[in-house]
Amino acid sequence: MSHYFSERPLYGRLKVRRLDVIIRGVSFSFITCPGVFSSGNIDSGSLLLAENMVLRDNCEVLDLGCGYGVLGIVYGKLCPGSTVLMVDVNEVALQLARMNVRLNNVRNVKVRKSDLYSNLGDHVFDVVICNPPVSLGMSFNERLIKETYEHLREGGVFQIVYPLKMSDRFLEILRRYFRDVETLARSGTHRVFIAYR
Numbered sequence: 006m007s008h009y010f011s012e013r014p015l016y017g018r019l020k021v022r023r024l025d026v027i028i029r030g031v032s033f034s035f036i037t038c039p040g041v042f043s044s045g046n047i048d049s050g051s052l053l054l055a056e057n058m059v060l061r062d063n064c065e066v067l068d069l070g071c072g073y074g075v076l077g078i079v080y081g082k083l084c085p086g087s088t089v090l091m092v093d094v095n096e097v098a099l100q101l102a103r104m105n106v107r108l109n110n111v112r113n114v115k116v117r118k119s120d121l122y123s124n125l126g127d128h129v130f131d132v133v134i135c136n137p138p139v140s141l142g143m144s145f146n147e148r149l150i151k152e153t154y155e156h157l158r159e160g161g162v163f164q165i166v167y168p169l170k171m172s173d174r175f176l177e178i179l180r181r182y183f184r185d186v187e188t189l190a191r192s193g194t195h196r197v198f199i200a201y202r
Contacts, residue, residue: 040098051166058080058189061162066084067089068134074101074114080132081106082111090117096118121149130157133157136166163199166197167198179198
């Protein structure tokens with residue numbers, strides 16, 4: 006079985022669509038297609054994080070598991086003094102993310118293939134943003150948290166959205182690694198955390 010978090014997801018005939026949205030009062034457009042997470046609409050978790058993430062300008066930012074690029078592009082557009090790196094393992098998502106960088110005219114955003122941090126070496130960031138693949142389970146998500154901690158500078162922040170029904174368990178794991186964790190936002194389906202290194 007193939008998933009959107011596979012390198013080469015299987016999907017039927019390519020049906021590209023364009024999503025036009027307003028996030029934080031700014032217009033964005035995103036090209037999507039089958040084979041990527043939430044191709045029909047921007048999912049509610051990503052929107053909640055995009056609307057509520059703390060924006061620090063003049064920083065190095067990582068969008069981990071970027072999909073077609075919503076979070077990283079929003080961050081890059083709103084913080085032009087920052088540099089944003091968007092990574093994913095899904096080659097379809099990476100193609101779309103590159104297209105969406107150009108479509109939204111964000112010059113401070115780059116796209117690279119990486120399975121979590123596998124292609125990033127020892128590089129560290131000021132900010133990591135993420136809507137993780139929850140279906141891979143808590144052991145994968147604990148690895149994601151641990152590796153994020155290791156790739157953040159002292160004083161850096163990890164901002165992540167998680168389904169509300171599993172968020173207490175996820176919060177326990179976050180607190181094993183990060184000195185301080187707060188809830189930034191909550192909806193009927195998701196919760197956004199900010200964790201400080």
